Amino acid sequence: MNLQLNLDELRFDPEKGTVVVVAQDAVNGKVLMVANADRQALERTLETGDMHYRSRSRGLWRKGETSGNLQRVVSLAADCDGDTVLARVIPAGPACHTGAPSCFDDSLATPNVWSALTKIIAARRAELVDGATATTGARALPPEPDSRSYTAKLLTDRNLRLKKIGEEAGELIAAVADGDPHRSAEEAADLVYHVAVALEATGSSLDEVALRLFDRAGSGKRVTGNG
Numbered sequence: 222m223n224l225q226l227n228l229d230e231l232r233f234d235p236e237k238g239t240v241v242v243v244a245q246d247a248v249n250g251k252v253l254m255v256a257n258a259d260r261q262a263l264e265r266t267l268e269t270g271d272m273h274y275r276s277r278s279r280g281l282w283r284k285g286e287t288s289g290n291l292q293r294v295v296s297l298a299a300d301c302d303g304d305t306v307l308a309r310v311i312p313a314g315p316a317c318h319t320g321a322p323s324c325f326d327d328s329l330a331t332p333n334v335w336s337a338l339t340k341i342i343a344a345r346r347a348e349l350v351d352g353a354t355a356t357t358g359a360r361a362l363p364p365e366p367d368s369r370s371y372t373a374k375l376l377t378d379r380n381l382r383l384k385k386i387g388e389e390a391g392e393l394i395a396a397v398a399d400g401d402p403h404r405s406a407e408e409a410a411d412l413v414y415h416v417a418v419a420l421e422a423t424g425s426s427l428d429e430v431a432l433r434l435f436d437r438a439g440s441g442k443r444v445t446g447n448g
Contacts, residue, residue, distance in 0.1 A: 257275055263297075
């Protein structure tokens with residue numbers, strides 16, 4: 222991950238020597254916390270790849286130093302005024318001191334489309350598991366899910382999941398081969414949905430895929446500025 226941020230272009234507060242930093246979950250888009258950072262904190266962030274902040278009470282501190290809830294940085298970007306930095310991070314745990322994932326009540330917030338899809342599919346599987354527990358006392362999926370739920374059918378039928386992934390992949394290949402942009406997008410959406418269901422059935426998710434892609438982006442870091 223090649224982190225870049227031109228510190229010379231930032232407008233640090235003349236009295237406090239800091240800029241505002243908004244930490245956002247790079248996978249699901251949730252705003253995690255807002256804190257301050259001075260030049261030294263940002264330099265340490267760029268050098269280590271972990272978020273560092275500055276506060277009056279704690280001085281220079283690395284997020285998660287004692288709790289283990291580190292924030293691995295994906296990217297840093299200054300706003301148009303240069304006095305606020307958006308830090309897209311991968312959190313190792315809750316961001317809030319209360320133990321909540323975020324310092325904000327985002328119960329009404331809309332997650333990105335991948336996380337929203339993951340959440341819906343996970344909820345369908347939870348309903349199946351709860352239903353099986355209530356009727357059989359065992360933590361197993363029932364053999365005959367509600368016929369109204371296509372997702373439930375996929376979650377309980379391994380062969381159907383595998384078949385649909387193959388079918389949708391083939392349809393996407395055909396659309397791409399034909400050079401049809403609209404049909405390609407439609408077929409890709411169908412494929413992503415079926416892949417997401419298959420991942421949930423194995424205990425994984427699209428969010429986990431995003432983390433793997435971030436990991437593959439590399440670990441190179443570069444500091445810009447004269448300080």
